[in-house]
Amino acid sequence: MSEIENGHGLQHRREAITGLGDALRLLIEQATATEAPTAELLRAAELIRQAAAPLGERVRGRFETAAADDLLGGVRLYNPVTGLGSAFAPPLEIHREGDVAVGTCSLGRAFEGPPSFAHGGVSAMLLDQMLGYAVTVSGRPGMTVQLDTGYRQPVPLYTPLRLTAQVVTVENRVVTATGTIATVDDPGTILVRATGKFVALLAEQAQRLFGPVTGSDR
């Protein structure tokens, strides 16, 4: 029996994954912001390699989902935007307020583009996730086929951000959603706006793209 086949084991593993994610995010932040002596950088690199080695002893393949994930239940611990186990994720926390999805996060040094501000691609990534969430919870999940972002003002690092998203139109298989990024302190000043189109997959498309993951091709 695997170590997470009972509910307690699963919860314990998810907490451990979150703890590892927290540690990795701290590492990335410190490693990006550091001005420590060069000898410390060399020492840290060796320690990190030592820590990584046992994690690499048992890994999943490209088409295998993480044992602690629940794909259909929406639990994706390594999602690069929201995943609590992801080293890259800010992580963005998203909840619903009526028909609007509301997200909060703060971006550290690793997300820097222009000095002291977020990289434009990071803003687009956050908004893709926000729009995708709004589209999914509206009951018509799909994949992004188009994402247009308008950058009005730079997004500051180390500042609590407030993101929003909502579905605006549904035409056949195409769902259009819009979203924004602002700061928590000044939610009325929109820094970035996005409009995205999402397409619901045909059964044949879902099978072609995700059959190897869901096992429906076996």
Ligand SMILES: CCCCCCCCCCCC(=O)SCCNC(=O)CCNC(=O)[C@H](O)C(C)(C)COP(=O)(O)OP(=O)(O)OC[C@H]1O[C@@H](n2cnc3c(N)ncnc32)[C@H](O)[C@@H]1OP(=O)(O)O
């Ligand atoms: C709580 C849990 C939260 C969970 C929250 C989860 C959030 C996840 C957020 C991340 C989402 C992503 O990043 S997804 C990853 C990035 N996206 C992708 O990799 C998608 C790559 N694209 C594709 O594989 C393909 O385009 C497909 C399979 C999606 C669609 O195939 P297709 O051949 O292009 O489209 P087809 O079926 O012919 O057409 C379907 C309809 O879409 C329209 N259409 C197709 N492309 C476009 C386009 N660029 N712009 C406008 N419209 C388009 C067509 O006109 C048609 O309209 P009509 O004639 O029907 O009117």
